[in-house]
Amino acid sequence: AQTVTQSQPEMSVQEAETVTLSCTYDTSESDYYLFWYKQPPSRQMILVIRQEAYKQQNATENRFSVNFQKAAKSFSLKISDSQLGDAAMYFCAYRSAYYQLIWGAGTKLIIKP
Amino acid sequence: EAQVTQNPRYLITVTGKKLTVTCSQNMNHEYMSWYRQDPGLGLRQIYYSMNVEVTDKGDVPEGYKVSRKEKRNFPLILESPSPNQTSLYFCASREFWNTDTQYFGPGTRLTVL
Numbered sequence: 001a002q003t004v005t006q007s008q009p010e011m012s013v014q015e016a017e018t019v020t021l022s023c024t025y026d027t028s029e030s031d032y033y034l035f036w037y038k039q040p041p042s043r044q045m046i047l048v049i050r051q052e053a054y055k056q057q058n059a060t061e062n063r064f065s066v067n068f069q070k071a072a073k074s075f076s077l078k079i080s081d082s083q084l085g086d087a088a089m090y091f092c093a094y095r096s097a098y099y100q101l102i103w104g105a106g107t108k109l110i111i112k113p
Numbered sequence: 114e115a116q117v118t119q120n121p122r123y124l125i126t127v128t129g130k131k132l133t134v135t136c137s138q139n140m141n142h143e144y145m146s147w148y149r150q151d152p153g154l155g156l157r158q159i160y161y162s163m164n165v166e167v168t169d170k171g172d173v174p175e176g177y178k179v180s181r182k183e184k185r186n187f188p189l190i191l192e193s194p195s196p197n198q199t200s201l202y203f204c205a206s207r208e209f210w211n212t213d214t215q216y217f218g219p220g221t222r223l224t225v226l
Contacts, residue, residue, distance in 0.1 A: 009153060035212070045205070045217045091155065095212050103148075105155035 002027045004094050006104035013082045014112050020067075021077045021107050023092030033095040036066070036077045039106070040088040048090070051075065079109075087111045115140050119204050119218035126194055127226050134189045134221050136204030142216075144209040145187040146171065147179065149200040150220075156203070162187055163209060194225040 003026045013019035025034070036048040051059045051068050058066050063080045079086055092104040117138045126132055138145065146161035148171075158171030162181040176198055178190040187206075191198060201222055207215035 006155070033212070039217075045215060047213050050213060099144075099209060099212060100158075100161075101212055103156040103158075105153055 002029070002032075002094050002096055002102045004092055004102050004104040006092050006107050008107045009105070010108045010110065012110040012112055013079075015082055015084060017082055018078060018080045019082055019109065021079075021090050021092075021109070023075045023077070023104055025073050025075060025092070025094050025102075027073070027094065027096075029097055031097065034066075034068070034075045035093040035095065035101075036064070036075075037091045037093060038086075038088045039091060045091070049077065082111050084111050084113060115216060117204055117206050117216045117218040119202075119221050121221060122219060123222045125224045125226065128195055129193050132191050132194060132223075134191075134202060134204075134223070136187045136189065136218060137185050138187075138204075138206040138216065139185065140206060140216065141184065142206040142208055143184070145181070145204065145206045147177070147187070147189045148203045148205065149173065149198075150203060151200050159189070159202075194223075196225045199223060199225050 005024045032053045034051045038046045038048050049059050049061045049064050058068050065078045067076045089106045089108050091106045094102045120135045143164045147159040148156045150156050157173045159177050160179040162168045165181050165184050168179050201220050203220050204218040
């Protein structure tokens with residue numbers, strides 16, 4: 001069975017600085033997707049970035065980028081130029097071949113002004 | 114407006130008193146699911162449904178029931194709640210194949226005394 005581990009329950013960063021959130025996963029599948037979602041206080045889940053396992057190039061969306069290490073089964077999220085609006089819970093998730101999502105425990109990101 | 118609604122938003126009850134948390138979506142999504150969110154454990158799937166009259170167990174189904182008689186509704190039933198079911202519950206819906214875009218309800222904070 002697949003598992004997703006986020007080992008950082010909480011992270012804090014100064015506004016405008018860069019922060020990296022960690023995620024590791026375990027799977028025997030060769031083709032899968034990985035996601036980072038943001039859950040602000042409104043509780044709606046917002047897709048931040050998606051990585052397809054067969055693509056070697058790391059995904060990037062504006063200030064958000066990932067470091068995808070397939071062999072190490074690692075999928076970290078880097079947020080550059082942190083903004084107050086980035087404060088939220090961040091979830092790493094794995095999508096299986098059957099379109100089921102397996103979620104990590106989440107990392108609470110605090111932005112210090 | 115596309116949305117998932119849940120009711121009630123907050124509920125305090127006592128052990129053994131049956132309760133139902135309702136969930137409704139207005140997007141004609143095939144796929145609906147229930148999660149519970151606990152500190153340090155993240156989102157854990159309770160049950161999911163891929164269409165009307167099709168439901169299946171998630172990771173933590175014990176003590177819960179669901180039904181999917183209509184496409185828009187997916188109620189969560191606790192026949193005999195226990196204190197270990199105190200948690201934050203989310204209903205979610207999406208098109209089955211599209212994990213990029215999913216809609217979560219606002220959450221139901223349940224306390225079982």
